[in-house]
Amino acid sequence: MKSNFFLIIGLFSFSALGAENNISNSFNGSGSIGSVTINQQNYMTNEDIAAQERIDAALAYAYRQKSNGTPSKEANEKTLIAGMADEINKASGTMSQKNKLCKSKADVSANILGYDLDFAFRTCDELFIVR
Numbered sequence: 001m002k003s004n005f006f007l008i009i010g011l012f013s014f015s016a017l018g019a020e021n022n023i024s025n026s027f028n029g030s031g032s033i034g035s036v037t038i039n040q041q042n043y044m045t046n047e048d049i050a051a052q053e054r055i056d057a058a059l060a061y062a063y064r065q066k067s068n069g070t071p072s073k074e075a076n077e078k079t080l081i082a083g084m085a086d087e088i089n090k091a092s093g094t095m096s097q098k099n100k101l102c103k104s105k106a107d108v109s110a111n112i113l114g115y116d117l118d119f120a121f122r123t124c125d126e127l128f129i130v131r
Helices: 002-028 046-067 073-090 095-113 117-127
Strands: none
């Protein structure tokens, strides 16, 4: 019984290695399946860069407020929204889509954390400018 167990484990590991090699070969374009194209966006638009600059400025503003020892409620809220916006900006999409997603997340966060929803929406509009 023990020898069957080891035989099964051995066969399973060899088949797993074979499958891994087959996948690796197909991704490298040298397997029997052929070339595989992975569709991935690896670039940023000028709008993405401009939005990231605004997000960084909002985070720097909040950090300066905290460093001065006078963090305002507004600065704390801006930090939360800018942090969300930073993650949103990493995704691909139009500024309009990112603005809507920012507002959606801000709405949920405002209900949970109790901050000013109008301020959150204005901040989303400042960070993701829709033209």
